[in-house]
Amino acid sequence: MPFNKTLLRKDWHITKWFFYSYLILLIMAVPYNVARNLSKLNSNSYDTMNNLLYTLRRVLNLENELVIIALIIIPVALSVALIGEEKRKKTIEIMISGPFSRFEIFFNKIVLGIFILVVPILMSGISLLIMRLTSDYVGMMFTSSQIMIWIFSYSAFAISMFSFSCIIGMLFGSSIGQFICTYIFGVFPIVFYEMFYLSYSSLYTLINGKELAYENAVRSVSKYFEMITPMQFFFRTFDYSQSAQIFFSFRLLAVAIGMLLIALVLFDLSKMEKNSEVLTFESLEGFFRLGVFLSSILAGGIIFSEMIELGTPGLFIGYVVGGFAGYKIPLYLIQKNRAS
Structure with missing residues (x-):
């Protein structure tokens, strides 16, 4: 395998603060959050068990906003640090002119990026599994399979965000362009459709003198735009059914692998002298x-x-x-x- 300690060490020096801050954030948002709420229960801060169930169970779903925000921002920022910023500084150009192949450079960046994204999620999940063994309340709130699915689905989402941003990073020649355009293209199809629909609705009212009915042919195609919107597709992995989560997570990982292969092809085709330009x-x-x-x-x-x-x-x-x-x-x- 094309692991290179020199490349990994260089990229780790750039991105290690992502790892530690991400790890601390997830520990605080998941196992520590559970422990803190359990201590409130012991001090009779909650009136009923239903309040406890609601507060604790939201830790592993979309209502834990801190984790979701981290999963949306950190993979993209990490990809920007590994690709966009390196292109802006022309560091990649220097490495290619040295003893490293393009595949080596790309491979080691991807491996390190996935490590930084997955290990904190894994450690948070393992901490919660250990808490199940020491607390009857945690064992009652979360099953082992539920925690394992949480680890798997959230890792799949983080990797897919990272992979998608890698593609954007290969298309744009600057870190700012990569960061902004990752989110623009992440929601572009459905947002573009919604903007078109609002304009169409206004023009329809102007021409016909009446409001456009909500159920109409133009509105009916929105589901197709949702299907091709990356962010909508990524969030399908958080389906409430555990079996559905497993299915969508495997599908998302397969798509992420495909996106990384596309990014590799784009990296091989790119001209290094274009790195500082808006478009590669x-x-x-x-x-x-x-x-x-x-x-x-x-x-x-x-x-x-x-x-x-x-x-x-x-x-x-x-x-x-x-x-x-x-x-x-x-x-x-x-x-x-x-x-x-």
Whole structure:
């Protein structure tokens, strides 16, 4: 296997604070949170067992907002540190010119990234399993299989977020571009559809003089946009049924492996001299500019008509302003970075 201690040591030096902060956060949010609530029970802070059940059981589901936020942010930030920031500083270019192959560089970054994401989840889960052996209350609240599924599903989600951001990192030549565009493309299909639908609804009302019915042909296609929205797909792993969680987690891991293979191919195809530019591949420039242009038009219409509350005139003002911004901004960014 192409493990390289030098590469792992270099990347660990960059990312070790991710590991320790992520580990502390998960320990505080899961096993410590459970222990703290149990101590409140012993001091009769809760009136009924139902309150305890609700408070403790939310630790391992989507209501534990701290864990969910960490799973959304840390994998992306970690990928940015390992890929986007290295491209911005041209560190990868230096390593490739040295004794390391592209596959070695990529492989060791991915292995370290997965280690940093999975081990804290695993340690938190193991801590909770140990607590089951020492506390009847914890044993009553959480089954061993429930904790194991939590470890598996949350690890799958973290790895998928990391893998998706790796693809974005190969397409964009800067850390800021990778970080922002990971979230933009993560929700883009459904958000683009919703912006289009709001504009369509406003125009329909203007032309026909009546509100658009909620159930209509345009609204019915929203489910297809949800299906191709990465973030929607990733969150399917948190289905409440344990059997469904296992299925979606395995499927998500398979997709994550596929995304990592795509990222590897893009890494092999990329030109190192493009690392400091907005886009790594010139062939994406037209698609990028068109996407920003259309999104800016729709966003401008919504901002002026709905948020600033200018009504129908604001819709068209927003189209003009948004279209102008959507044309100029990506053109400026591409030319500026290319010139520098």
